[in-house]
Amino acid sequence: MKTTHTSLIKTVAAAVLSFATAAFAGETVRIDKPAPMTVTGGFYRAGEIQLGLSGLFVARAGQSTPAVRGLGLGPVLRVRNRDRDEQLWGADVDVTYFITRNLGVGVEQQWIDAGRPIWNSAANVILRAPLSEDSPWAPYLFGSGGIVYAAGRGRLEGHLGGGIEYRFTPKIGTFIDGRYTWVDGGDDRIPQYGAFRAGLRVVF
Numbered sequence: 001m002k003t004t005h006t007s008l009i010k011t012v013a014a015a016v017l018s019f020a021t022a023a024f025a026g027e028t029v030r031i032d033k034p035a036p037m038t039v040t041g042g043f044y045r046a047g048e049i050q051l052g053l054s055g056l057f058v059a060r061a062g063q064s065t066p067a068v069r070g071l072g073l074g075p076v077l078r079v080r081n082r083d084r085d086e087q088l089w090g091a092d093v094d095v096t097y098f099i100t101r102n103l104g105v106g107v108e109q110q111w112i113d114a115g116r117p118i119w120n121s122a123a124n125v126i127l128r129a130p131l132s133e134d135s136p137w138a139p140y141l142f143g144s145g146g147i148v149y150a151a152g153r154g155r156l157e158g159h160l161g162g163g164i165e166y167r168f169t170p171k172i173g174t175f176i177d178g179r180y181t182w183v184d185g186g187d188d189r190i191p192q193y194g195a196f197r198a199g200l201r202v203v204f
Contacts, residue, residue, distance in 0.1 A: 043167040044130045044138055048098040050106070052175070054199025056090035058112050060192065088114050092197050094124070102128050110195070114150070120157065120181070122146025128165075136167040140177075148183055156184040165201065173201045 090113055096106030103126070110120040123144045130138040143160035163177020176198045183192055 042101075042130070042133050043136050043170050043173075044098075044101055044128065045170070046098055046100045048096075048104075049204045050094075050096040050098070050104075050201050051204070052092070052094040052096070052108075052199055052201045054092045054094075054175070054197040056092045056110060056112065057196045058086075058088040058090060059194050060086050060088070086114070088112050090118075092199070096124070096126060098126075098128070101130070104128065116151055118148065118150040120146060120148045122157065122159065136173075138165045138167075139163070140165065142177070142179075148181070158182050161195075163197070171203045173203070175199060175201055 090111050092108060092110045094106055094108035096104045098104035104124075106124045106126065108120075108122055108124060110118075110122070112118040112120070123146060124142045125144050126140055126142045128138050128140040139162070141160075141162045143158075145156065145158040148155050148157045159179045159181040161177055161179025163175055165173050165175040167173040176196070178194065178196045180194050181192060
């Protein structure tokens, strides 16, 4: 009797083992790793509307202006007086629309504190080149023209510059750039100047 029970137990155990082996045959145990974070569509897209707010640092060389020195007796000495070089601060706001991922157009307004305010209203054409499809870095070039006005006087201006932008998310980024601005007429009240911006951008 004992032998019969032992044989029955062995038969049942063999059947269970055979069933389990058949049920799991061909399956591989896999541990899924979390996928790296990616941004669907990339950080930079066509159709973006950007709002930029930045601080402005301006450096301009002192201008040389003609002057006459003499007492009215004898020869008159003609000389050129040179103003001191200046480092000024200001602010800038810009709005840009990107027609494609790489080409945008925009407008901006600068305010420069020079004892009296200097204003620069300008348009821009921007060429942007993200480093890769999913890179948050994008170098860019920009330039165009506008009007600089101060103390009731205005002059046409043209400018050219470049910079780089970094996106924390597809909607929020920071940037830094520099430019040189040429002012028509050589007016010493509104001289040529170099400007550097650093600020934040919000994308809509």
